[in-house]
Amino acid sequence: MKPEHDAGAAPIFLFTDFGLPAPYVGQMKAAIHRTAPAVQVVDLCQDLTPFQPRPAAYLLAALVPYLPVGASVVAVVDPGVGTERRGLVLKGSGIRLIGPDNGLLAITGHRLVDATWAALPDPESDACATFHGRDWFAPAAAQLHTGQPQMLHDLGDIAPVGAPWPEDWAAVIYVDRYGNAMTGLRADRGMRQDQTLKIGGRTVRPARTFADVPVGEAFWYANSIGLIEIAINQGNAAHQLGLEVGRPLFGG
Amino acid sequence: MKPEHDAGAAPIFLFTDFGLPAPYVGQMKAAIHRTAPAVQVVDLCQDLTPFQPRPAAYLLAALVPYLPVGASVVAVVDPGVGTERRGLVLKGSGIRLIGPDNGLLAITGHRLVDATWAALPDPESDACATFHGRDWFAPAAAQLHTGQPQMLHDLGDIAPVGAPWPEDWAAVIYVDRYGNAMTGLRADRGMRQDQTLKIGGRTVRPARTFADVPVGEAFWYANSIGLIEIAINQGNAAHQLGLEVGRPLFGG
Amino acid sequence: MKPEHDAGAAPIFLFTDFGLPAPYVGQMKAAIHRTAPAVQVVDLCQDLTPFQPRPAAYLLAALVPYLPVGASVVAVVDPGVGTERRGLVLKGSGIRLIGPDNGLLAITGHRLVDATWAALPDPESDACATFHGRDWFAPAAAQLHTGQPQMLHDLGDIAPVGAPWPEDWAAVIYVDRYGNAMTGLRADRGMRQDQTLKIGGRTVRPARTFADVPVGEAFWYANSIGLIEIAINQGNAAHQLGLEVGRPLFGG
Numbered sequence: 243m244k245p246e247h248d249a250g251a252a253p254i255f256l257f258t259d260f261g262l263p264a265p266y267v268g269q270m271k272a273a274i275h276r277t278a279p280a281v282q283v284v285d286l287c288q289d290l291t292p293f294q295p296r297p298a299a300y301l302l303a304a305l306v307p308y309l310p311v312g313a314s315v316v317a318v319v320d321p322g323v324g325t326e327r328r329g330l331v332l333k334g335s336g337i338r339l340i341g342p343d344n345g346l347l348a349i350t351g352h353r354l355v356d357a358t359w360a361a362l363p364d365p366e367s368d369a370c371a372t373f374h375g376r377d378w379f380a381p382a383a384a385q386l387h388t389g390q391p392q393m394l395h396d397l398g399d400i401a402p403v404g405a406p407w408p409e410d411w412a413a414v415i416y417v418d419r420y421g422n423a424m425t426g427l428r429a430d431r432g433m434r435q436d437q438t439l440k441i442g443g444r445t446v447r448p449a450r451t452f453a454d455v456p457v458g459e460a461f462w463y464a465n466s467i468g469l470i471e472i473a474i475n476q477g478n479a480a481h482q483l484g485l486e487v488g489r490p491l492f493g494g
Numbered sequence: 495m496k497p498e499h500d501a502g503a504a505p506i507f508l509f510t511d512f513g514l515p516a517p518y519v520g521q522m523k524a525a526i527h528r529t530a531p532a533v534q535v536v537d538l539c540q541d542l543t544p545f546q547p548r549p550a551a552y553l554l555a556a557l558v559p560y561l562p563v564g565a566s567v568v569a570v571v572d573p574g575v576g577t578e579r580r581g582l583v584l585k586g587s588g589i590r591l592i593g594p595d596n597g598l599l600a601i602t603g604h605r606l607v608d609a610t611w612a613a614l615p616d617p618e619s620d621a622c623a624t625f626h627g628r629d630w631f632a633p634a635a636a637q638l639h640t641g642q643p644q645m646l647h648d649l650g651d652i653a654p655v656g657a658p659w660p661e662d663w664a665a666v667i668y669v670d671r672y673g674n675a676m677t678g679l680r681a682d683r684g685m686r687q688d689q690t691l692k693i694g695g696r697t698v699r700p701a702r703t704f705a706d707v708p709v710g711e712a713f714w715y716a717n718s719i720g721l722i723e724i725a726i727n728q729g730n731a732a733h734q735l736g737l738e739v740g741r742p743l744f745g746g
Numbered sequence: 747m748k749p750e751h752d753a754g755a756a757p758i759f760l761f762t763d764f765g766l767p768a769p770y771v772g773q774m775k776a777a778i779h780r781t782a783p784a785v786q787v788v789d790l791c792q793d794l795t796p797f798q799p800r801p802a803a804y805l806l807a808a809l810v811p812y813l814p815v816g817a818s819v820v821a822v823v824d825p826g827v828g829t830e831r832r833g834l835v836l837k838g839s840g841i842r843l844i845g846p847d848n849g850l851l852a853i854t855g856h857r858l859v860d861a862t863w864a865a866l867p868d869p870e871s872d873a874c875a876t877f878h879g880r881d882w883f884a885p886a887a888a889q890l891h892t893g894q895p896q897m898l899h900d901l902g903d904i905a906p907v908g909a910p911w912p913e914d915w916a917a918v919i920y921v922d923r924y925g926n927a928m929t930g931l932r933a934d935r936g937m938r939q940d941q942t943l944k945i946g947g948r949t950v951r952p953a954r955t956f957a958d959v960p961v962g963e964a965f966w967y968a969n970s971i972g973l974i975e976i977a978i979n980q981g982n983a984a985h986q987l988g989l990e991v992g993r994p995l996f997g998g
Contacts, residue, residue, distance in 0.1 A: 451828030576955030
């Protein structure tokens with residue numbers, strides 16, 4: 243058994259909009275298991291907003307630095323599943339990411355200093371047109387992760403979708419179960435540490451952590467993955483400020 | 495260490511109505527771990543509709559062909575937990591399924607060409623009357639999965655519950671987080687590929703995949719596990735068409 | 747590779763209020779994996795009520811007896827994250843628990859006959875002030891679990907938060923997806939087995955299991971982890987009786 247096959251090798255992470263208790267993620271894990279039986283598969287995020295690759299792209303880019311070297315990520319937010327579009331492989335900083343060419347990997351590609359792109363071979367002819375996660379991306383990731391040969395292609399003249407997207411995006415990209423709203427803005431880029439924001443008619447001041455503001459008060463802070471996040475101490479910022487994924491942060 | 499014990503052996507899949515973040519599934523995994531410490535345990539589906547073994551039975555039968563050979567499934571949708579009913583073991587096509595005798599395994603039994611049934615020994619006297627998943631089915635599955643002897647019984651004259659259920663069922667069996675409604679009808683049985691359905695007063699046409707219909711339009715398609723599924727492109731079919739698990743698809 | 751590192755060693759269990767599909771749990775697993783790559787990580791409970799360590803403390807104490815010897819638990823319900831408070835390690839009965847000093851481990855400490863407490867070293871200076879689960883508790887647990895040295899401290903004169911909390915608590919501590927409401931009362935302490943309760947104006951009688959009462963009737967029973975739980979057969983007790991986590995069971 244080769245070292246990259248063993249139970250102690252880096253995991254394959256799943257990053258999808260399938261929801262977790264539903265049968266889709268379990269089928270992806272079964273598909274990975276056929277090819278890479280001893281590899282651990284970890285749910286990185288499974289409740290991405292359906293049909294919206296762009297916000298997910300900014301979240302993924304912020305999460306990648308926290309993954310162990312050697313990890314693979316299978317990323318699936320794929321409203322165009324079953325249509326003609328490429329499957330991509332992005333490598334850099336010891337991490338490999340696999341997903342559809344719809345922008346989902348684009349921001350991570352911007353950020354990785356040593357990013358290299360390739361295209362997957364087309365899916366098998368019996369791949370299900372509505373579940374490329376199970377029949378195309380997961381098996382390809384398992385093969386690449388365990389060092390099995392894959393005929394990857396050069397991207398040629400066609401840049402990945404999302405290549406022109408900005409490095410940072412002033413929009414809500416994820417809302418968690420507390421109602422905290424992550425944005426596509428990195429906290430160390432262009433925002434003064436004492437800057438107040440105007441959101442939903444309310445003034446939102448910066449704070450270091452929840453315990454630093456009164457209960458019920460809205461604030462923004464640099465969150466645990468380096469993004470600007472809007473929160474209300476022991477309250478639900480998304481509901482109270484009308485924030486939702488894809489919504490521009492300013493104006494509107 | 496025997497091969498079937500190692501981290502690369504086929505997983506044990508859990509198929510329940512317990513919900514995933516709740517403490518029930520974690521306790522089942524702890525129980526499996528005591529007996530089969532190196533086996534991977536994978537969530538196949540954890541948000542089945544509570545109290546309804548029948549729709550879950552049709553979903554399970556459609557999922558089994560996608561599991562790796564050697565896998566076990568612990569299936570628990572069990573409104574009669576704690577009452578007198580048998581625990582069953584179904585084997586076929588290299589898969590082993592364990593669960594209560596309430597119909598949950600019945601359709602899989604119909605479909606497996608080499609199906610064999612057996613009954614589990616009664617639960618231990620200290621098994622909790624409200625959590626046979628943890629105290630009866632999970633430990634039994636772990637023992638069988640790792641080749642430890644179990645005194646299985648013949649079913650005798652009493653057929654499993656659900657034996658008379660039809661091979662296909664024109665009803666909603668699962669609704670996912672997108673609001674797509676799976677049915678108990680296999681797409682390759684008796685439905686013309688151009689057949690329109692009348693559901694909730696709306697005409698539902700067939701399509702190959704989401705991208706083939708306009709945004710907001712209802713359609714049916716052969717889903718990724720071979721079942722007829724009702725969906726609305728970038729919409730919520732269950733809410734908009736009034737579909738819920740157990741509801742007959744036609745008439746009513 | 748030392749035995750405690752292998753894939754068959756006892757798992758690390760996560761017990762948090764992060765929700766499961768969200769990216770937080772995945773990051774904790776990634777952090778554990780860096781230090782303890784072959785250890786299995788199991789979701790014990792991930793939907794604890796946010797901001798309330800006390801109800802979670804009673805749930806954790808009831809779950810610990812069902813964990814395999816050698817297991818570790820990382821427990822995080824942490825409204826004070828980023829403020830000055832200790833990180834604790836509790837050991838007893840072959841189980842190790844790691845979490846913030848806010849009461850979360852207190853009831854387990856009461857119950858373990860051989861409980862010993864220690865304090866973690868302070869978090870690294872680059873630990874994120876809002877995610878000690880990832881940057882402090884998870885890595886510390888992984889190091890302790892795999893036998894790597896950690897400089898643990900004596901608690902000194904300051905007892906853990908929650909030390910004066912009662913052994914049993916007449917309040918709702920967890921509501922599951924069925925609407926069943928667990929309480930902080932152990933069924934074998936002080937409640938007569940035929941005692942009726944008055945809750946939300948309704949009389950709640952004892953029963954052994956769901957199947958023993960008519961559909962729609964409220965009852966209490968000794969649940970699968972030894973706690974008194976309020977349920978309605980095939981109904982939602984929390985909604986129908988107005989129960990929520992933290993609510994006193996009697997009076998009010």
